[in-house]
Amino acid sequence: MSAPPSARPSYAAVLRVPHARRTFAAALAGRLSYGTAPLAVLLCLTRATGSYALAGTVMALSGAVTVLLSPLRAGLVDRYGPRRALTPLALVHAGLLAALAAVSAAPGVPALASAALAVAAGAFPPPLGPTMRAVWSQLVDDPRLLQRAYSLDGVAEELLFVSGPLIVGAVVHWAPPAAAVALGALLLVAGTVAFVASPAVTGAAPRTVPGRPVRRPGTVRALAAPVLAAAGAGLAVGALELLVLAFAEERGYGDDAAAWVLAALSAGSAVGGLLNGAVHWRLSARARLPLLALAPGAAVAVAGLAPGLAALTVAAAGAGLFIAPALTTAYLLADESAPPGFRTRAGAWVNMAVNAGGSAGAAAVGALVGRLPLGLCFTMLGTVCCATALAAVPFGPSRGRSPVPQQPSTAPVAPPG
Incomplete structure (x- = not known):
């Protein structure tokens, strides 16, 4: 349910939208893992392999897998809904991170095992950022307020990626890098579970039929x-x-x-x-x-x-x-x-x-x-x-949905991504 339109919608008005604070906080908690995990994993790989070059190569491969498969993971959310898609992805990704932390902490484990786990983990991070942004588009009907919501989301994400390495630095000052990796896994699971449990998300149902591809001309x-x-x-x-x-x-x-x-x-x-x-x-x-x-x-x-x-x-x-x-x-x-x-x-x-x-x-x-x-x-x-x-200039107007829905909705109908 959107806040009523106002002449000058504020950031406070964004957070006053029903269920917005709870949902946004949960999404940010899970997304904080994406600010902490990369550096923590890099430190673990460096310890395990003894080579910065090899650790950097593994991280590049993991990042490439993450980027290339992101539309596929987002498609799962569109098709099956956030609860059925995000929760399994979070559990698998966190499990692989936890296994990497355990392997890195154990003496005598081949470096190839750590590298394989890091690359595999890159295939499963749940698309919490895209999903939260689409939830905003369903919670907020006023386009001016939606602009504020997206701006707030973007700035918060920027701060997560700045603070994440600082958190890792504080953890590794007192504990091995494996502890920072485990922290990232914990943040991801806790944030994702809280996110899909929000009333703004639990009412969402996929608009596509499972197993049936949707063709969208244009x-x-x-x-x-x-x-x-x-x-x-x-x-x-x-x-x-x-x-x-x-x-x-x-x-x-x-x-x-x-x-x-x-x-x-x-x-x-x-x-x-x-x-x-x-x-x-x-x-x-x-x-x-x-x-x-x-x-x-x-x-x-x-x-x-x-x-x-x-x-x-x-x-x-x-x-x-x-x-x-x-x-x-x-x-x-x-x-x-x-x-x-x-x-x-x-x-x-x-x-x-x-x-x-x-x-x-x-x-x-x-x-x-x-x-x-x-x-x-x-x-x-x-x-x-x-x-x-x-190069973006020549493309004409879209034929998608109107930015201002005619009927306000009380919960996201399609799981935003």
Whole structure:
């Protein structure tokens, strides 16, 4: 049930929507695992294999499996409902993490066993983020309030990925990395169980018939714009992270200086996300999406001209200022364009595009740095980001559902993803 429309919907109004706080808190608890588990698993693998290169390769494989299978996992939620899909996925993923923690803590276990468990775990993380975003779209009828809800969700997720490594650092200060992996597994199961038990989720029923594929003509074309824009934003972040490290090393600033620049990127994204939710946009989501996605790429290109660390920090913060708004708008447009029974997958495709773009940006920087002047690397990667964002412009309006349902619903009918 949505809160009544207001002239200036606030973030507090989002949390006053019936069942919103309980559902959102449970989803965040489960998603915190995604902020803690990667670093904890990497530390476990490093201990088990004795090689940073091998541990990094295993993590890359695990990440690739996670990204490539994300639409399939989201499709399970659309087809069978969140309780029947999310709970088994969470239990399998947490079980594999727990097995990895046990194997890593046991002496004399082959490193291949830890590597296999890490890659297998990458296939099963439940799509809590996409599902929560689709739940928002069912709980909130007012499009202005929905924009605030998505912005709040995006900023909260950003904070989870910032705080997750800090939690792991605190745990490994007193215990082995296996304890941090076990903590991630516990958070995931507890959060997922609490999430599917929420009244906002328990009433959901899949709109598709199990075992029967649903054909949605035009859905792929409608999703092209948000997917391309999200890929461009992810590319900008992935490229900028490594470019900043290369800049700091080339200028002799040290790794701690690079950390401050990347912190400015995250802070800018958080501020931009909050501002985006507060603005009453006159442009439609489809019209403003390319503009918002274009800005991070332009900031990356301009960052190559930075004479020193201070200017680079300002450029990074400027890029971050548009990252969260671009991604929030991409998710909004994907949900608006998706027909019933496809919303979880629509959000998952956008999420996959962000991750794939980030990986592509990091890989491209790794291939270019050292072979070309650093300033040229900034310009080239920023230009590619801009081109990716502009590629979203030609795609016409979607034929999905209206962003404002005619009849308010009291619970999500299709499990959002």
